[in-house]
Amino acid sequence: MSAEYRRTPLSVLVMFLLTVAPAHSPELFAPGVISTGHEFSVTFSPDGREVYFTRYTASTQSTHVMRSTLVDGVWQTPQPEDFSSDAWSDLDPALSPDGRRLYFVSTRRRPSRDAAVTSTTPEMDIWFVEREGSGWSTPRWIAELSSDAKEGSPTIDRNGTICFFSSRENSSGNNAIYCAAPTGSGWAKPVRLNANINAGPSDTSPFLSSDGNTMLFYSTRDGGMGKADLYISRRVRGEWQPAVNLGNVVNGPESEVNPSVSPNGMSLFFGRRGALYSVPLAELSESVISPSFFK
Secondary structure (H helix, E strand, O other): OOHHHHHOOHHHHHHHHHHHOOOOOOEEOOEOOOEOOOEEEEEEOOOOOEEEEEEEEOOOOEEEEEEEEEEOOEEOOOEEOOOOOOOOOEEEEEEOOOOOEEEEEEOOOOOOOOOOOOOOOOOEEEEEEEEEOOEEOOOEEOHHHOOOOEEEEEEEOOOOOEEEEEOOOOOOOOOEEEEEOEOOOOEOOOEEOOOOOOOOOOEEEEEEOOOOOEEEEEEOOOOOOOOEEEEEEEEEOOEEOOOEEOOOOOOOOOEOEEEEEOOOOOEEEEEEOOEEEEEEHHHOOOOOOOHHHHO
């Protein structure tokens, strides 16, 4: 042991180790069942007993919206939703807070087009389905949110405001985050959020709290810990505040993507290297993020 360490009080060393080492490592979410190395973006039913997520299928080079149910504390073998076909890619599922609508992104053909939009094109649009008995309605395209660029990761609060990312105004395929207020028949024109959210070069995959006052997302901005980090922003008096890095419990040298929070507000979910991870919010800095933000 060096002389410097021998002269340092034990309490100081303990505090140092606590600040540089994560208190809890994120764990794979249902490894081998849901997390198999080909998944991202997860959303839960309000009671937490259904989970929807995206899985990539190498044989068809497409992605599907998958569903699993929790039975006796065990997640069951996932199945693709009936509306999700090998003919296109469906991804980024997001349930509304009441669980009645499932929003997702798709490369399927728009109603106004003659030629199908295939999974090899960069263009992606936002669609939704509604609960019908034990299944879902026919998918509906949301024209007012779409552009000739790509849109992804829809998220909606209980007041009907929808946020998503798009590459419509960015160069080189980078993304920015937009939100659209509800109208009587749909949504108003999407608005690009301020520089506290869109600090660039790419800001992607927002997740809104039910009350619409907290947003999680991932970003490639300067000052991060890796290729892409998870960030949080709070809205105060209608304005989004400067985003804060979620810290080294979740962020590292890899890309951390597609954040979301469980319906009870207790766990953070995110993607890394093609797998889904979870970590209790209590393990993150209380000054940055709190379960109370997601109640």
